[in-house]
Amino acid sequence: MTVGTRVYDTLIVGTGFTGIGTAIKLTQAGVDDFVILERDDQVGGTWRDNTYPGAACDIPSLLYSFSFVANPTWSRAYSPAGEIRTHIEDMVDRFDLRRRIQFGVEVDGLEFDEAEGTWTVKTTGRKRFRARSVVLASGPLSDHRWPEIRGLESYEGHKIHSANWDHDYDFTGKRVAVIGTGASAVQIVPELVKKAGFVKVFQRTPGWVMPRLDVATPEVAQTAFAKVPAVQRVARQALYWGHEATATALVWNSPLTGLVKRLSKAHLHRQVKDPWLRRQLTPDFTPGCKRMLVSSDYYPALQRDNCKLIDWPIARISPVGIRTSDGIEHHLDAIVFATGYDVHLTGPPFPVTGVGGRSMAQEWSGGAQAYKSINAHGYPNLFIMTGPNSGPGHNSLLVFVEGQIDYAVAGITTILRNDLRFLDVRADVQQRHNEVLQKRLTKTTWMSGCNSWYLTADGFNASMYPGFATQYLRQMRDFRFTDYEAVARDAGSHRLRAVTSSA
Numbered sequence: 001m002t003v004g005t006r007v008y009d010t011l012i013v014g015t016g017f018t019g020i021g022t023a024i025k026l027t028q029a030g031v032d033d034f035v036i037l038e039r040d041d042q043v044g045g046t047w048r049d050n051t052y053p054g055a056a057c058d059i060p061s062l063l064y065s066f067s068f069v070a071n072p073t074w075s076r077a078y079s080p081a082g083e084i085r086t087h088i089e090d091m092v093d094r095f096d097l098r099r100r101i102q103f104g105v106e107v108d109g110l111e112f113d114e115a116e117g118t119w120t121v122k123t124t125g126r127k128r129f130r131a132r133s134v135v136l137a138s139g140p141l142s143d144h145r146w147p148e149i150r151g152l153e154s155y156e157g158h159k160i161h162s163a164n165w166d167h168d169y170d171f172t173g174k175r176v177a178v179i180g181t182g183a184s185a186v187q188i189v190p191e192l193v194k195k196a197g198f199v200k201v202f203q204r205t206p207g208w209v210m211p212r213l214d215v216a217t218p219e220v221a222q223t224a225f226a227k228v229p230a231v232q233r234v235a236r237q238a239l240y241w242g243h244e245a246t247a248t249a250l251v252w253n254s255p256l257t258g259l260v261k262r263l264s265k266a267h268l269h270r271q272v273k274d275p276w277l278r279r280q281l282t283p284d285f286t287p288g289c290k291r292m293l294v295s296s297d298y299y300p301a302l303q304r305d306n307c308k309l310i311d312w313p314i315a316r317i318s319p320v321g322i323r324t325s326d327g328i329e330h331h332l333d334a335i336v337f338a339t340g341y342d343v344h345l346t347g348p349p350f351p352v353t354g355v356g357g358r359s360m361a362q363e364w365s366g367g368a369q370a371y372k373s374i375n376a377h378g379y380p381n382l383f384i385m386t387g388p389n390s391g392p393g394h395n396s397l398l399v400f401v402e403g404q405i406d407y408a409v410a411g412i413t414t415i416l417r418n419d420l421r422f423l424d425v426r427a428d429v430q431q432r433h434n435e436v437l438q439k440r441l442t443k444t445t446w447m448s449g450c451n452s453w454y455l456t457a458d459g460f461n462a463s464m465y466p467g468f469a470t471q472y473l474r475q476m477r478d479f480r481f482t483d484y485e486a487v488a489r490d491a492g493s494h495r496l497r498a499v500t501s502s503a
């Protein structure tokens with residue numbers, strides 16, 4: 001291993017929306033000495049990895065983008081994944097960030113040196129990096145997961161995961177299974193049925209589906225957005241407040257949750273006439289508890305002659321296909337696993353060693369905890385993006401990410417301007433924050449009894465934010481130096497409670 005002698009002011013891990021957005025804002029704040037590490041050879045994060053047919057964002061593009069990098073040319077209300085990825089590439093070029101990215105460098109450990117006030121960033125290759133601050137922007141859904149189904153390894157046909165699509169495989173005329181009926185599956189199935197000979201969709205839990213009102217962006221709107229950016233800002237605001245309003249139904253169980261149920265059932269009734277299929281597709285959990293699905297072509301796809309919904313539990317995967325618990329062996333040429341991700345609910349997928357050798361994996365094993373989702377006591381100068389309890393159930397993730405970026409930039413500039421060796425959130429502040437958060441979470445739909453990737457095996461919610469995006473943004477705008485212990489670079493070894501700052 002070679003440890004570079006150079007110490008960067010900041011190191012960013014990941015080149016998805018979050019990493020690139022942070023780099024843009026850091027540059028704008030005058031922080032110029034940073035490097036971005038990317039394990040792949042291209043930027044884009046989840047929008048680079050998810051290339052399955054039908055991949056698109058289920059949040060409107062005007063809202064699923066940064067307010068500080070307007071894109072007036074979105075082709076549709078819900079733009080396809082390829083276009084989102086191109087937009088990320090454009091941001092990189094527009095803000096001249098490519099020269100700062102080191103591609104093919106995969107982080108596999110972070111270690112804080114208290115005496116130096118630097119993070120050592122280990123990688124799977126020979127390189128090591130050092131930086132005064134680290135921004136972890138590698139995302140919670142960056143590693144896909146094969147499900148634990150008996151016999152998976154024995155299958156002799158073609159296996160494809162939704163997050164790692166095999167574009168060389170020709171589905172034409174093939175007998176295909178899709179396992180899973182979540183956000184990815186409802187986008188894949190309508191495309192697969194157009195090509196495959198037969199598609200069997202294996203459902204474990206039906207989800208609530210709302211229609212997707214996807215339209216091409218009229219040229220006149222694109223022109224208006226380009227010529228008068230205020231028009232786009234107003235349209236974004238309208239979408240923002242529209243989504244905010246849905247929190248009253250999706251985050252908390254309220255009479256409005258019942259309305260969502262009725263609207264979703266009406267969508268099902270309108271699109272599915274067969275009462276038995278309707279029954280199979282009717283969920284039995286509170287809307288919002290699992291992620292709402294948004295699709296207008298999923299139900300029609302299921303009713304095509306070459307498609308069938310199977311809701312018998314999967315008993316095992318056999319060499320020739322899938323055996324369900326009713327004893328039927330489904331012979332298949334290919335199985336598509338739309339079964340989700342290895343969600344990093346207990347911290348990053350590599351060791352993070354903080355002050356005094358503490359281990360994040362150990363401390364978070366019972367559930368991750370942070371302050372305002374972004375800093376964790378004992379891990380100074382570390383900014384965890386899309387960290388614990390930062391997930392929205394009703395609004396654009398990027399709205400939340402913008403708040404995190406501003407907060408991280410405030411923290412990093414505080415460290416640099418005050419020449420701090422480190423800035424560590426106080427344990428008591430973090431504990432109080434989490435007590436309030438967990439209390440608020442008990443009243444949310446996510447805790448209403450369904451199974452979801454939002455919760456750990458013990459039912460601890462370390463992923464979702466129990467409130468409006470507006471509340472989250474308000475807390476992220478408020479960077480309080482007094483919430484931290486700070487140590488100046490020339491202050492010997494003892495920690496001082498921070499009382500003053502030039503931030």
Ligand code: NAP
Pocket residue numbers: 056057058059141147148149162179180181182183184185202203204205291314338339340341451453
């Ligand atoms: P997911 O929501 O976790 O859904 C996985 C599906 O696979 C579920 O239907 C699950 O059933 C099923 N499943 C998992 N293991 C299984 C097993 N062993 N046997 C049978 N069925 C099994 O995964 P996803 O659809 O990939 O979506 C993950 C997240 O990615 C979403 O929640 C969202 O945040 C993000 N996403 C976003 C978009 C977008 O448009 N913005 C699109 C795709 C994904 P159960 O429900 O019974 O567990």
